[in-house]
Amino acid sequence: xxxxxxxxxxxxxxxxxxxxxxxxxxxxxxxxxxxxxxxxxxxxxxxxxxxxxxxxxxxxxxxxxxxxxxxxxxxxxxxxxxxxxxxxxxxxxxxxxxxxxxxxxxxxxxxxxxxxxxxxxxxxxxxxxxxxxxxxxxxxxxxxxxxxxxxxxxxxxxxxxxxxxxxxxxxxxxxxxxxxxxxxxxxxxxxxxxxxxxxxxxxxxxxxxxxxxxxxxxxxx
Amino acid sequence: xxxxxxxxxxxxxxxxxxxxxxxxxxxxxxxxxxxxxxxxxxxxxxxxxxxxxxxxxxxxxxxxxxxxxxxxxxxxxxxxxxxxxxxxxxxxxxxxxxxxxxxxxxxxxxxxxxxxxxxxxxxxxxxxxxxxxxxxxxxxxxxxxxxxxxxxxxxxxxxxxxxxxxxxxxxxxxxxxxxxxxxxxxxxxxxxxxxxxxxxxxxxxxxxxxxxxxxxxxxxxxxxxxxxxxxxxxxxxxxxxxxxxxxxxxxxxxxxxxxxxxxxxxxxxxxxxxxxxxxxxxxxxxxxxxxxxxxxxxxxxxxxxxxxxxxxxxxxxxxxxxxxxxxxxxxxxxxxxxxxxx
Numbered sequence: 001x002x003x004x005x006x007x008x009x010x011x012x013x014x015x016x017x018x019x020x021x022x023x024x025x026x027x028x029x030x031x032x033x034x035x036x037x038x039x040x041x042x043x044x045x046x047x048x049x050x051x052x053x054x055x056x057x058x059x060x061x062x063x064x065x066x067x068x069x070x071x072x073x074x075x076x077x078x079x080x081x082x083x084x085x086x087x088x089x090x091x092x093x094x095x096x097x098x099x100x101x102x103x104x105x106x107x108x109x110x111x112x113x114x115x116x117x118x119x120x121x122x123x124x125x126x127x128x129x130x131x132x133x134x135x136x137x138x139x140x141x142x143x144x145x146x147x148x149x150x151x152x153x154x155x156x157x158x159x160x161x162x163x164x165x166x167x168x169x170x171x172x173x174x175x176x177x178x179x180x181x182x183x184x185x186x187x188x189x190x191x192x193x194x195x196x197x198x199x200x201x202x203x204x205x206x207x208x209x210x211x212x213x214x215x216x217x218x219x220x221x
Numbered sequence: 222x223x224x225x226x227x228x229x230x231x232x233x234x235x236x237x238x239x240x241x242x243x244x245x246x247x248x249x250x251x252x253x254x255x256x257x258x259x260x261x262x263x264x265x266x267x268x269x270x271x272x273x274x275x276x277x278x279x280x281x282x283x284x285x286x287x288x289x290x291x292x293x294x295x296x297x298x299x300x301x302x303x304x305x306x307x308x309x310x311x312x313x314x315x316x317x318x319x320x321x322x323x324x325x326x327x328x329x330x331x332x333x334x335x336x337x338x339x340x341x342x343x344x345x346x347x348x349x350x351x352x353x354x355x356x357x358x359x360x361x362x363x364x365x366x367x368x369x370x371x372x373x374x375x376x377x378x379x380x381x382x383x384x385x386x387x388x389x390x391x392x393x394x395x396x397x398x399x400x401x402x403x404x405x406x407x408x409x410x411x412x413x414x415x416x417x418x419x420x421x422x423x424x425x426x427x428x429x430x431x432x433x434x435x436x437x438x439x440x441x442x443x444x445x446x447x448x449x450x451x452x453x454x455x456x457x458x459x460x461x462x463x464x465x466x467x468x469x470x471x472x473x474x475x476x477x478x479x480x481x482x483x484x485x486x487x488x489x490x491x492x493x494x495x496x497x498x499x500x501x502x503x504x505x506x507x508x509x510x511x512x513x514x515x516x517x518x519x520x521x522x523x524x525x526x527x528x529x530x531x532x533x534x535x536x537x538x539x540x541x542x543x544x545x546x547x548x549x550x551x552x553x554x555x556x557x558x559x560x561x562x563x
Contacts, residue, residue, distance in 0.1 A: 010354050010357075010358065012355075012358040013354060013357050013358045013361065016358060016361035016362055016365055017361060019361075019365045020361055020364060020365055023365070054350075080349075080350040080351075080353040080354060080357070081350060082389075082444055083400060083401075083402075083444060084401060084402040084404070084442045084443055084444045084445070085400065085402050087444070088402060088404065101353045101354065101356070101357040102353055102356040102357040102359075102360045102378070102382055103357065103360070104360070104417065104418075105360065105361055105364040105365075106364075107417060174420065174424070175417065175420065178413070178416055178417050178420050179413070179417060181409060181413050181432070183416055183429075183430040183431070183432055185424060185427070185429055186424060
């Protein structure tokens with residue numbers, strides 16, 4: 001379970017953020033004392049840091065530089081300063097991403113997942129049961145059998161796969177699709193999911209994508 | 222100042238001097254002074270008057286004509302004191318001193334207001350950042366506590382956020398100082414951010430978003446551009462029709478510029494209103510239709526465009542469509558900046 005350190009002085013945001021991250025399967029830690037953040041990082045060694053710029057007694061940008069000097073931990077700046085200059089500065093100091101408040105929580109989770117994925121050693125193969133997923137080619141491959149997925153179907157399938165065993169809401173799927181520049185509407189999402197099901201059926205996986213009424217979908221392990 | 226004006230101004234002096242001349246003449250005649258002596262005295266007297274008048278005229282003429290000419294040519298009239306040469310006669314000196322004092326006190330007053338406005342702007346910016354914190358908190362709370370009212374709550378929060386952005390960019394657009402940063406920006410990324418921001422509202426209202434050919438880089442400030450596109454799309458959403466509504470975003474690269482067109486099939490803008498949509502607080506007929514409108518959105522967009530050197534234009538037909546076009550010039554000036562920032 002990836003550890004995420006939240007460096008944020010607004011207590012209400014910090015605790016809500018912690019709940020959001022814990023629900024999403026991360027182990028989130030709140031920072032209460034800002035004078036010795038570097039030592040805390042040394043002790044906790046988180047997998048990712050969410051860092052606010054406006055902090056008591058310390059400037060977030062300087063903290064960012066200090067962390068960068070010693071650690072290679074991915075850092076996402078989360079701030080209400082939304083000027084280009086601030087973003088360019090943060091990125092040049094070594095931040096991995098820059099998100100402005102208020103943000104859409106689903107998008108924050110997507111960005112966290114993306115940054116974590118980048119810092120991970122690349123996995124050679126994405127495998128679900130006995131078939132291989134090749135996102136670049138849009139192919140599901142089982143021995144000699146190949147099934148081609150459209151871009152939308154692949155985005156949906158990958159999201160379900162990353163969250164397999166968990167309920168995925170339509171809104172999450174929609175956000176992920178829009179985040180990938182596929183601005184589809186509700187009907188199109190329904191059509192895409194049913195096509196994906198048909199294709200998975202062909203590979204011999206009947207009803208592995210279950211509909212939970214009023215909640216969303218779930219890909220069984 | 223010309224001779225006629227000068228003489229008109231001096232007529233009293235001249236009459237008094239002439240009167241004195243006649244008195245002198247009478248006295249000389251009464252004492253039976255020799256006629257040649259009278260002529261000599263008269264000539265000397267008149268010559269004296271003429272020389273002093275002409276000398277005075279020339280001194281004043283150089284100064285006042287200079288003043289009039291420079292005042293006419295000056296764009297910022299209050300700078301006149303800096304442009305004039307110190308005159309060599311008393312009235313001129315008094316005038317210069319007075320002008321100098323007036324200028325000084327005016328500049329002090331202006332600086333006072335400038336500082337006040339600047340302080341106020343800084344406070345507004347700070348305040349906006351502060352308000353964004355509870356808004357972030359609320360968004361997270363709503364997400365963490367799933368309930369039936371969620372969509373409605375999020376919609377109101379997004380309205381709040383939008384109004385905040387409007388005032389933030391209004392303050393920024395009024396600011397004389399440059400607080401933007403021009404970089405190479407991919408249009409598709411900015412559009413994607415705006416689309417995600419408006420996703421719920423678009424889906425809720427059944428408005429299709431069609432985006433094509435936007436994988437083009439332009440030189441702009443991405444945050445400012447995001448705000449501008451968001452304002453335009455918000456208008457498209459606000460003034461959409463109920464049935465088969467869509468918003469189409471298309472970019473096109475020309476030799477000297479990139480055009481980004483945002484087209485919607487909404488209720489459009491009437492002919493009378495169209496030329497005035499970029500005016501401050503102008504709401505027009507659509508604003509009066511009961512749709513909430515501040516008349517600030519397009520005004521700020523226009524101002525930001527001017528600052529960034531982009532062009533914005535609008536076409537519309539009532540009940541048919543509205544199309545807002547942003548043009549990004551591939552200017553040499555930008556290329557210089559680009560080189561420097563590399």
